[in-house]
Amino acid sequence: MPTIETDEHKSLRQAVAALGKRHGRDYDREQLWSEAAKLGYLGVNLPEAYGGGGGGIAELSLVLEELGAAGAPLLMMIVSPAICGTVIARFGTEAQKQEWLPALADGTRTMAFGITEPDAGSNSHRITTTARRDQETGDWLLNGRKVFVSGVDIADATLIVGRTEDSRTGRLKPCLFIVPRDAPGFGRRWIEMELSAQEKQFELTLDDVRLPADALVGDEDAGLLQLFAGLNPERIMTAAFAIGMGRYALSRAITYAKERTVWNSPIGAHQAIAHPLAQAHIDLELARLMTQKAAHLYDAGDDVGAGEAANMAKYAAGEACVKAVDQAVHTLGGNGLTKEFGIASLITAARVARIAPVSREMILNYVSHQTLGLPKSY
Numbered sequence: 001m002p003t004i005e006t007d008e009h010k011s012l013r014q015a016v017a018a019l020g021k022r023h024g025r026d027y028d029r030e031q032l033w034s035e036a037a038k039l040g041y042l043g044v045n046l047p048e049a050y051g052g053g054g055g056g057i058a059e060l061s062l063v064l065e066e067l068g069a070a071g072a073p074l075l076m077m078i079v080s081p082a083i084c085g086t087v088i089a090r091f092g093t094e095a096q097k098q099e100w101l102p103a104l105a106d107g108t109r110t111m112a113f114g115i116t117e118p119d120a121g122s123n124s125h126r127i128t129t130t131a132r133r134d135q136e137t138g139d140w141l142l143n144g145r146k147v148f149v150s151g152v153d154i155a156d157a158t159l160i161v162g163r164t165e166d167s168r169t170g171r172l173k174p175c176l177f178i179v180p181r182d183a184p185g186f187g188r189r190w191i192e193m194e195l196s197a198q199e200k201q202f203e204l205t206l207d208d209v210r211l212p213a214d215a216l217v218g219d220e221d222a223g224l225l226q227l228f229a230g231l232n233p234e235r236i237m238t239a240a241f242a243i244g245m246g247r248y249a250l251s252r253a254i255t256y257a258k259e260r261t262v263w264n265s266p267i268g269a270h271q272a273i274a275h276p277l278a279q280a281h282i283d284l285e286l287a288r289l290m291t292q293k294a295a296h297l298y299d300a301g302d303d304v305g306a307g308e309a310a311n312m313a314k315y316a317a318g319e320a321c322v323k324a325v326d327q328a329v330h331t332l333g334g335n336g337l338t339k340e341f342g343i344a345s346l347i348t349a350a351r352v353a354r355i356a357p358v359s360r361e362m363i364l365n366y367v368s369h370q371t372l373g374l375p376k377s378y
Helices: 007-023 029-038 057-069 076-091 094-106 224-259 271-299 303-337 345-355 360-371
Strands: 111-114 130-133 140-150 157-165 172-180 186-191 201-211
Touching: 007 029, 007 057, 029 057, 029 094, 057 076, 057 224, 057 271, 076 094, 076 111, 076 157, 076 224, 111 140, 130 172, 140 157, 140 172, 140 186, 157 201, 172 201, 172 224, 224 271, 224 303, 224 345, 271 303, 303 345, 303 360
Parallel strands: 111 157, 130 157
Antiparallel strands: 130 140, 140 201, 157 172, 186 201
């Protein structure tokens, strides 16, 4: 795979960076979302036939990274065009593609994604949200709970991961359903977080939510294939989100280290300040390379290779982000904890990249038994 970005990618980075800079850290989410959509950035990964840019996750992750590096990340880009848009584009019916993809691309509609449950965090095999057929009408009836679902209050629908019974084996298998926000029996409760983010988190309840037969996305028997078609982009985009956040924090620290003078010289001239910042930059660049590899493999159709690389990218980016933010705060000293410099709020936000959408420990489990061939511990 190429390790040097194309001229088109470089131009896209510059254009998105300029957009992010215009909005800045105090950005209005709706305004930035709307402008990014008009410029074609939100749907850059979606098929041209449905109003998208015809690119891939490589381009979409680049957009999110640059917005994050400007201090204006759009978290719902991970969910709406990356997860939901990708799943519908790959597995949706023609009617579903016509209904959703153009609207996701132009930003007029958004979609949330619900997979995590109170008793089924990283273990998707323990999902208890079930979907059963009404034998008389052919409708689906969904029952269950989801937690930590982002942006449900602003989403037009939520792509819900449920489980249906395999008629041949009796075992439950994962399936994906589009649930409109106003569907009867579909409830939500805001989860108050100690996290500075414009997007809110919700707990969802599904109490005999009745959906038409065409609410099912893809093949009922495809199972994990369709699910991981959305989870791999989620990991890649989360890595880009973390890299952008780390770059933003690092840039603030570098500027401060150049301007803050003690003992007649900038503090950045001292190796105790300069070397940790250099190390943070190196870690972010290495994480970016793995993220680019993961995106390249995914866009090339290598789902297996992309799965490994996406997990590694998410792990590396999460670690690099936390270290970069921590070092930025440390560089600014007391100023690093003030609202004026705007870095302290990233201390909590950076930890999200370590624990969501999959914890670093589960990634290490994946690599140890999938890549290294070691016995499973669970």
